[in-house]
Amino acid sequence: MTRQGAQPHTVYAICGFEDIPSRRAIGFNLMILGEDGKRRPWPIIVVRWGRKVLGYLNKCPHDDVNLDWEPNEFLDPNGTRLMCGKHGSTFELGSGRGVEGPCKGGELTPVALTVLDGDICVIGVRLVEEDSAGES
Numbered sequence: 113m114t115r116q117g118a119q120p121h122t123v124y125a126i127c128g129f130e131d132i133p134s135r136r137a138i139g140f141n142l143m144i145l146g147e148d149g150k151r152r153p154w155p156i157i158v159v160r161w162g163r164k165v166l167g168y169l170n171k172c173p174h175d176d177v178n179l180d181w182e183p184n185e186f187l188d189p190n191g192t193r194l195m196c197g198k199h200g201s202t203f204e205l206g207s208g209r210g211v212e213g214p215c216k217g218g219e220l221t222p223v224a225l226t227v228l229d230g231d232i233c234v235i236g237v238r239l240v241e242e243d244s245a246g247e248s
Contacts (some may be wrong), residue, residue, distance in 0.1 A: 124239045125231035132160040132232070137186035137194065139170055139178075143240040151240050156223045157186055157194065159205055161227055165232050166205060167223030172196040174214040194220065 132138050137159040144154035149187050155170035155178060170178050174196070181197020188195040193202040193211065201213030208220035224236045 118218075122238065123226065123228060123235050124125075124237075124241070125228070125233045126158070127232050129160070129227050129230050129232055132158060133164050133187065134160055135191060136160060136184075138184050138229070139180055140142060142234075145238040145240050154231045154237070154239070158223075158225065158236070159186075159194070165225050165227060167225040168203075168208050169221035169223060169236065171221065172199060172201065172215065173210065173218040173220065174199055174201060227239070 126140055126142070127138070131238055135226050137157050140156050140158065142154045142156060143151050146152055157168045157179065159166040159168075159172045170180070172179055175198065177196070179194060179196045186194050188202050193204060194208075195202045196213065196215065199214050201210055201215035201218075203210050203215065203220050210216050210218040210220075223234060226233050226235055245248065
């Protein structure tokens with residue numbers, strides 16, 4: 113589902129706000145259209161904390177691996193930081209800054225999100241949509 117805003121920004125709804133429980137993180141494997149026109153995988157993490165949503169690229173800055181060690185398992189045992197399942201590095205939820213492990217001092221790549229009409233949406237990128245053939 114795509115909503116057109118002020119050009120050149122396109123807003124892509126990726127899930128409903130209520131689809132992610134508060135204090136949980138969910139991964140999405142999207143496909144982005146690069147500036148060169150080529151498609152490439154774009155795995156992201158969406159964290160919901162009360163009424164706030166945060167987004168990061170699902171890549172550990174230490175070794176370029178996905179953070180989740182099981183599907184949608186992103187949070188440390190206390191549920192207060194993102195954690196790399198391979199290295200154990202932990203990251204602050206609000207900033208993506210590495211606070212422990214091999215990534216201490218590094219940071220996750222932020223993803224711009226907004227909540228619009230009850231949907232969590234990504235902004236500032238061009239996604240490849242599976243259902244785009246039927247849109248005008």
